[in-house]
Amino acid sequence: MLFSALILTTSAALAAAQLDPKEVCKTAGACLRIKEFYAIEPADQKSADHTAIEFNIVNDNPQFGASAECEADWPYGTQGWPQQSKTCSVDAFSFYVNGFSDIDQDFVIEAKHGYRDPSVAGPPTPGRAPQDFVTNFARGNVSKETVECETFGVSYKFCHLKEDAEILLPIYARTA
Ligand SMILES: *[C@@H]1O[C@H](CO)[C@@H](O)[C@H](O)[C@H]1NC(C)=O
Numbered sequence: 001m002l003f004s005a006l007i008l009t010t011s012a013a014l015a016a017a018q019l020d021p022k023e024v025c026k027t028a029g030a031c032l033r034i035k036e037f038y039a040i041e042p043a044d045q046k047s048a049d050h051t052a053i054e055f056n057i058v059n060d061n062p063q064f065g066a067s068a069e070c071e072a073d074w075p076y077g078t079q080g081w082p083q084q085s086k087t088c089s090v091d092a093f094s095f096y097v098n099g100f101s102d103i104d105q106d107f108v109i110e111a112k113h114g115y116r117d118p119s120v121a122g123p124p125t126p127g128r129a130p131q132d133f134v135t136n137f138a139r140g141n142v143s144k145e146t147v148e149c150e151t152f153g154v155s156y157k158f159c160h161l162k163e164d165a166e167i168l169l170p171i172y173a174r175t176a
Contacts (some may be wrong), residue, residue: 021168029061034140034167039103039159051076066113068093103159106147111138120176134176140169
């Protein structure tokens, strides 16, 4: 698989991605999870301040579990949010943002988690590194279902997860 990515996910798993994320994510390792989420921006349109988002993302896969802190900030009122994968606190995780208009409006977080899984490498080929790197692609909604926002006077808007809420990002593809 030197030039083309091998799709490892089964059609059953892809079909599952269409189901209720809460059901799909009952299986450990089926989803990435955001367990802490913060977003802040100036409430004053004239401000030269930044919009910022920050979250903790977890893969609870029993064998390849891991987590990272991800963050991005950009000048308020610009389209400076990550539109291409931005690496998180550990290289294994990256993310970008889709459909963003404001921190208190729905948007989508697209995330990737990669790791080495020797079981996918196939028989060793002399002179070639084992093709054992698996990438998981996951997608989840930042919405009123899980996130609430408050405005503090004229100075800033602040959003965070509701009590006991988490953002679920079902894994919709897995490549090696
Ligand atoms: C995201 O929102 C869409 C539209 O409301 C919904 O169909 C989908 O299941 C949601 N995905 C997740 C991971 O919550």
